[in-house]
Amino acid sequence: MIDFLRGTVAHLETEYIVLDVQGVGYRVFCPNPYAFAKSEGTVTVYIHHHVREDAILLFGFASREEQKLFRKLIDVNGIGPRVALGILGGGTPDTVVSAIYQENITFLTKLPGIGKKTAQRIILDLKDKLDGIATGAVMIPSDTEVDLFNLGSEGWPEAKEGLKALGYTDVELDKVWHQLKDNVTPDESVDSVMKKALKLLYAG
Template sequence: MIDYLRGQLAHLETEYIVLDVQGIGYRVFCPNPYVFAGKSEETITVYIHHHVREDAILLYGFSSREEQKLFRKLIDVSGIGPRVALGILSGGNPDTVVAAIHQENITFLTKLPGIGKKTAQRMILDLKDKLEGLGGTASLFDPVPAGASALQDSVPGWPEAREGLRALGYTDAELDQVWKNLKDQVGVDEPVDSVMKKALKLLYAG
């Protein structure tokens, strides 16, 4: 089974990247492909979950071991497949997802793509005692970042997407700027992962 791939970014789409490893292009589905944007000249390491089913062999890739480990924990939960687990990680970074499970924060979990109340409860029941070493120190009850409160009323997915982008290293100033272009591209019911991917695309474009 493939555990990681090291190569150069050959292509990037909204759901996956193509990683060139010694002349072979691997399509790798990622929570947020744009975290690899701008690295086409570098050799990058992508941590892999190699998923085999009857009709397909799929590669899911992550920028960190923590994401990879959390993904594997998530797909062990009944009702959560690889696509839903990928959506969870695109809607929240590992620290916030783990914190939500530890704090039994069903409100936060049900805002993640593909997660209803019963699945959120199952996540808490199955994973609360199995996430040691996967972070979760972040508080989900911190004040909303400056500039975000007014946006929450218009597009509920933006504050959560914003938190995920801040965890990737983007500043509040950069996120305030990207919102000016993003707000006309998203709907009021748009999922968090979709909002985040659109924001990353704008951030990459500069």
């Protein structure tokens, strides 16, 4: 089984990257493919090698934490690789693990593909199984606090912080938000907005 791949990013799409490893192009599905847009030279992508009857798929992550959390998520009944990928696209390992520890169903149901019953199942199945994956120390807004996944102009700071963690500057991000703000809906997820922003940033 493939555990990681090291190579250069040859191509980007909204759902995957193509990683050139010594002349062989591997299609790797990622939570936020455009996060690799600024990668120059060789990158390491941590892989979950998923084999099923009709396909062999590679899911890739920028860190071991993401890889481990992904594998925990797909062990939960009702969560497949695509849903798990969407969860990691909508929140960092720290925020997802924190939400599970805090039993924050409101936060979890804002993640792509997660309903109330699935959120409850995630908490029940994983709350005691996430040691060593993330700190779990991030405070997540409660039901009565600001919903950072309800993205109007008030929610942009959450997406912006995630993009800054990828190495983009305030100047670059403020310019992109000016282009983007009229093209996001109030119920659009952080994952969706980050992907739109990254696509604009990649295009220059």
